[in-house]
Amino acid sequence: MSKYDIFTAVAVQPEIKAVEDRSDIKKNLKRTxxxxxxxxxxxxxxRSNYNEPCYAPIKLIAFPEFFLQGHEADWSYQHYLDNVLIELPGEETEQLARKAKEYDVYIAGCALVRDEWIKDGYFWNIHFIIDPKGEIIHKYRKLTVATHYELSVSPHDVYDRYVAEFGDSLSSFFPVTETDIGKIGTITCMDGHFPENSRALGIQGAEIILHPVLVEPLLSPPYEIWQMMNRMRGYENVAYVVSASWGAIYGKRPKYFTPGKAMISDFNGKLLAYADYPGEMMVSAVINLEELRRRRLDPSRNYPTMLRNEIYRKIYEKEVYPANLFSKFPPHTRVERDSMATIKKFIAEGIFTAPEKMPSYINI
Structure with a gap:
């Protein structure tokens, strides 16, 4: 049983400086x-501070993807190595850990990280959680890296090596961590486009799913994919979804490339908190685990308990996006990922129908 059945979660919407040199990480951390x-x-x-008693004290503070580092789509591989990557644990998480202990809260965020188990220039986009004792209790390596601009690798890119190190269980790829504030799972940005990623958490009982950042044009009208995505991920997994976002990014791209929209939704897909504007802000909402757990006793629309896996697994029998693409060396440029290979395969197999006039850049 969780120590805190009712508490407040906070989704932070910071203004971030895209890292030009390592001093920018310190600036972002200071504001954090x-x-x-x-x-x-x-x-x-x-209340006005953490020490005043209240019925739903703040126990979870979630930061967005790249909250310490920012990101640019044209950063070179060497720029990551020289200026951007941090250690986990390291100087930055040590300072966050002190805050977690001071205020008796869980702190979550995502960072670009060198990892201890695989060297040779590999790096990861890791979603981590620090507990109130200051310990890193959760690490999730982003599965669905954005192949059009990320150079961090996915566990799928080094599948065989990853399995040899961590095992082949569902939790090896999608950890769900049991805490004093419930069972918490994490996905990151691009992961949200694939319901399988959040389902992997829901089927393990995740009660809170942390899903930070998306960028324009997917947040503002006429799209609003971000809002629909987060609410649906909560609804289909009967879980709360806490979604931190950038308030602004200071770098080469437009400042409001991510125009806020930090949000928290509940297990019925209902919006509990929402910052419908850009700029630095935080939103908060009460997480009621007792209410969630009672809802999960209702057989009506209790989707994780209604999965017809014997049929659904047929969807996944064939390979689509190939594993082990970077088992020997990490990608140094974005063109090393052939983003058209699977699309061409779908056309060749008759899954997709090619347009009558094929674009000149595609050779099939």
Whole structure:
């Protein structure tokens, strides 16, 4: 049983500096720590500080993807190595851990990280959680890296090596961590486009799914994919979804490339908190685990308990996106991922129908 059945979760919407050199990481971290300090002031359920008693104290603070580093789509491989990557644990997470202990909260975020188990220039987009004791209790390596601009690798890119190190269970790829505030799972940005990723958490009982950042044009009208995605991921898995976002990015791209939209939705897909604007902000909502757990006793629309896996697994019998693409060396350029290979395969097999006039850049 969780220690806190009712508490407040906070999704942070910071303004981030895209890293030009390592000093920018320190600037982003400094502001991150300041925002943690003042989080109670933006919560209806909290008081002016962490020490004043309230019925739903802040126990979870979630930051977006790249909250310490920012990101640019044209960063070179060498720029990552020289200026962007951090260690986990490292100097940055040590300072976050001190805040977690000071305020007795869980702190989550995503960073580009060198990892201890695989060397030779590989790096990862890791979603981590620090507990109130200051320990890193959860690490999820982003599965669905954005192949059009990320150079971090997915566990799928080094599948055989990953399985040899961590095993081949579902939790090896999609960990769900049991905490004093419930069972928490994480996905990151592009992961949200694939319901399989959040389902992998829901089928393991995740009660809170953390899903940070998406970028324009998928947040604003006429698309609003971000809003629909997060609410649906909660609805179909009967789970809360806490979705931190960027308020602004200071770099080469437009400042409001991600125009806010931090949000929290509940297990019925209902919006609980939403920042419908850009700029630095935080949103908060009460997480009621007792209500969630009672809802999960209702057989009506209880989707994780209604899966027809004997049929559904036929969807996944054939290979689609190939594994082990970078088992020997990491990608150094974005063109090393052939983004057209699977599309061509779908056309060749008659799954997709080719247009009458094929674009000149496609050779089939």
């Amino acid at each position: 720590l300041e925002l943690i300090d003042v989080a109670p002031q933006i919560s209806l359920t909290a």
